[in-house]
Ligand SMILES: C[C@@]1(CC(=O)O)c2cc3[nH]c(cc4nc(cc5[nH]c(cc(n2)[C@H]1CCC(=O)O)[C@@](C)(CC(=O)O)[C@@H]5CCC(=O)O)C(CC(=O)O)=C4CCC(=O)O)c(CCC(=O)O)c3CC(=O)O
């Protein structure tokens with residue numbers, strides 16, 4: 001922990017499920033806002049004249065009418081904000097954007113104006129998503145393109161299996177809670193200790209091999225046996241040591257071959273020189 005905490009922003013996973021949000025504008029930035037928010041299952045109202053729609057905005061409006069209500073018109077006033085849990089402006093009209101932010105403030109509606117960072121209640125960020133795994137990279141308004149580049153760096157460090165592993169861990173946790181129900185107290189502490197130890201001891205990718213049957217087996221042979229944490233080897237997820245070549249022998253073999261080749265080359269060199 002550092003003492004000089006401050007100057008950042010709160011990173012949260014905002015829940016928008018079934019809430020209503022307003023997007024004013026229909027250009028490229030609006031299309032990105034639609035894409036970013038659709039992931040969270042809200043009901044989206046888009047206000048923008050047909051003439052200014054970006055093809056991707058049009059595509060979303062046409063294909064996601066289960067979630068998106070589109071009005072082919074300009075913003076008409078504060079009444080548009082009625083019942084909204086969030087408002088986003090993506091306009092080529094800075095004055096109007098500013099005005100909408102003011103209306104949102106009065107109504108305590110969280111608002112993001114794509115063109116006025118100083119007035120935003122929150123910023124969007126670069127995102128990496130893999131099922132339930134959600135990583136947001138924020139430079140806190142300093143360098144959006146840098147956020148995008150850092151995303152590419154981070155993506156290279158991921159195996160692509162993390163999301164799947166998290167899904168399996170989520171299923172296992174639910175099964176554990178069914179087997180050992182109760183909130184907080186001793187049982188809560190024991191569940192957390194078991195899950196933490198299991199996550200620490202298994203490789204992340206080991207979890208992807210779990211299915212319904214192996215999960216039940218893991219709980220019966222682990223949790224039910226005094227909170228033991230079995231090895232993935234016991235479940236055939238990782239091979240037993242004696243069935244594979246000793247991994248240490250492979251580098252040793254390489255060194256031995258290299259050494260022998262060196263000896264041979266030196267001997268040949270001496271023989272060649274001796275002949276001259
Ligand atoms: C403050 C913030 C408000 C908000 O939008 O919430 C904001 C504001 C502004 N962006 C501008 C420009 C650019 N934005 C991008 C890209 C992204 N911008 C995003 C977020 C944010 N942009 C928020 C801060 C996030 C943070 O700091 O981390 C990303 C991460 C997420 C997203 O938009 O969903 C997404 C990348 C997603 C990805 O690639 O994964 C690029 C590059 C590109 O397009 O490739 C450029 C051009 C190059 C550059 O400027 O870096 C300008 C005009 C500046 C001007 O006029 O000069 C403003 C307004 C201003 O700064 O005044």
Ligand SMILES: NC(=O)C1=CN([C@@H]2O[C@H](COP(=O)(O)OP(=O)(O)OC[C@H]3O[C@@H](n4cnc5c(N)ncnc54)[C@H](O)[C@@H]3O)[C@@H](O)[C@H]2O)C=CC1
Pocket residue numbers: 024025026027028029030047048049051052053054073074075090091092093096114115144
């Ligand atoms: N936050 C970010 O990442 C970035 C933000 N920006 C800013 O975002 C804003 C939007 O950018 P783009 O989508 O590229 O612009 P754009 O010009 O393509 O789209 C503007 C949209 O606003 C609509 N519009 C204009 N007046 C309106 C009104 N009265 N009511 C309803 N809709 C109206 C237009 O019809 C159009 O659909 C710009 O101000 C730009 O500076 C630009 C790049 C990145």
